[in-house]
Amino acid sequence: MESTMKEIRGGGAPCVLDMDDAATVGGGVEDTYGEDRATEEQLVTPWTVSVASGYNLLRDPRYNKGLAFTEKERETHYLRGLLPPTVISQELQERKIMHNIRQYQLPLQRYMAMMDLQEGNERLFYKLLIDNVEELLPIVYTPTVGEACQKYGSIFSRPQGLYISLKEKGKILEVLKNWPERSIQVIVVTDGERILGLGDLGCQGMGIPVGKLSLYTALGGVRPSACLPITLDVGTNNEELLNDEFYIGLRQRRAIGQEYADFLHEFMAAVKQNYGEKVLIQFEDFANHNAFDLLARYGTTHLVFNDDIQGTASVVLAGLVAALKLVGGTLAEHTYLFLGAGEAGTGIAELIALEMSRQTKTPIDECRKKIWLVDSKGLIVSARKESLQHFKKPWAHEHEHVGNLLDAVNAIKPTVLIGTSGKGQTFTQEVVEAISSFNEVISTVLTCYF
Structure with a gap:
């Protein structure tokens, strides 16, 4: 036409x-x-x-x-007089902005400069991010975005997505229609309860969907107009935020139980009604007790994805498959030990088990027996099953209680050790020496690495 x-x-x-x-x-x-x-x-x-x-x-x-x-x-376009007479290229603009950003001493200052640029000149923002991805990725996303979320109320100047709070219950479809774009392909949504390793940041978790969708565009090529960041404000249990005069969210305790479930259900139904069945809904930084339930509940009715559970798992599985070229064997021939049994740990473990099952045509329950997890209370074993959260129960195998990682390494003798815990300095020299003592290839790799 x-x-x-x-x-x-x-x-x-x-x-x-x-x-x-x-x-x-x-x-x-x-x-x-x-x-x-x-x-x-x-x-x-x-x-x-x-x-x-x-x-x-x-x-x-x-x-x-x-x-x-x-x-x-x-x-x-009637711009005469509204701009200085000089015409400069985007490349020169890019050099100027990068020079200015590098003058800032604090990462948060650089983050704010990038957000100001995104709000003023979207194309230049993405040009800058694409051409300087190694330098700017830690600024627009982790780790700097974590500090930005903590201080979001203080640095907030202009909304960059949709805020849907409990006040809008019963009117969520109307709120979605307030967004100016209609052809939405990707929604990244958070309820702010588990932002990175920082905990409950409530409404201030918006920095995460905004940052994540910047990566969808810069690294994945998705049009900015097709992306929609959303924060679901169901309250916060963070006392510091509730008492912060600059906090931008609801000043009430988190909704739980049926109230929370009904609110999420209305949101999911409204998204499908407004944007159709093909819109991708990415759950981001939901707490464990909700993240797994949401995937299970809406996995068959909506196009949903949880980056913390599924995205991390796909990257780690790809790394394992690549590592097999060095260490040899198949996935099923190795024994796996995880430090950390949250969304990332259990999500990775499940994907490894699924791939093992696919390759060997073995029931997934049998494949799970090759995978062991250690949480804050020690090795996950069947004796603890009654007290475990539901997503940990598939990993409770028959074994005596083991209280720490080093003892678990010596007891299980894994060929693969994966860390998914927020607690640092846990892969100590003793742990490394223990696992390398019965893994010749790993010992060689570690020697080269250190």
Whole structure:
């Protein structure tokens, strides 16, 4: 279909728009700088366009290019006088911004500078992130995003996603419709209860979905307009935040039980109704007791994914498969010991067992017996089964009680040792020496590494 060009007046300044790029009602601005394409169905439905030109264009992060607007673009989009006369390339803009960011001494200052850039010039933000990923990834995501979440109330200036709180119960679909984009492909959602290793940060956990979706775009190529960060505010049990005058969330204890379940169910139903069945919903930094339940409940009705459980597991499994080229054998021929039995540990263990089962055609229960986990109370064994959380129970094997990692290594004699605990300095010299004493290849690798 040939693009139909039309001149539309709005805000006192005309702007040339490509009708093929026009969005549906509420879809926001889609001019010649946009990348979204309306479907055939959307083109035959009534639609409106918010015109991006002049002053408003410079304040729309999706299309603003700053001093990189050419002379022709400045004339066409009524930017004369709104910018200094110099036209500079995006590459020069990039060098200037990187120079400025490197002047900051504190990572949080660099984080705030990057967020300001994302809110002012989205294309330059992603250009910067893609070209300097090793330097900037630790700034826009872990570890700096953790500090940003802790101080989110103090540094908050402009919302970057949707905040859906218990106040909106019964109206969640209406809240979703307030978001200007309609063609959403990926939602990253958190309830803020287990942000990184920092615990319950409530509404201030928004930094995680925002940061994660920046990576979807920079590293995965997903359009920014197709990404939606969401924080579900169901309260917080963090006393420090509840007493913080700058806290931006509900000042009440966390909802639990049926109230929590009903709220999440309304959210999941509203997402499907508003965005369709193909939208990916990524659960991020939910506490263990909810994360596994949500996957089990919605895994068959929605396109869902938990990065802490499934994403980490896929990366570790890939590493193991690659390591087999060095150490030899198959997955089923090795014995695995985990330090840590939370979302990451049990998620990795389950994926290893599933792959073992697939390769050997053995029931998964038998494959799980090759995998052992150590939590804060020691080796997970059948004698502890009654007191274990449900997601740990599949890993409770017959064995006498073992209280610490070193004793577990000596008792189980694993060929693979995996750490998924937030507690540092636990792979001590004694642990390393113990596992290398009965693994010749590992001993050689460790010697080379150290």
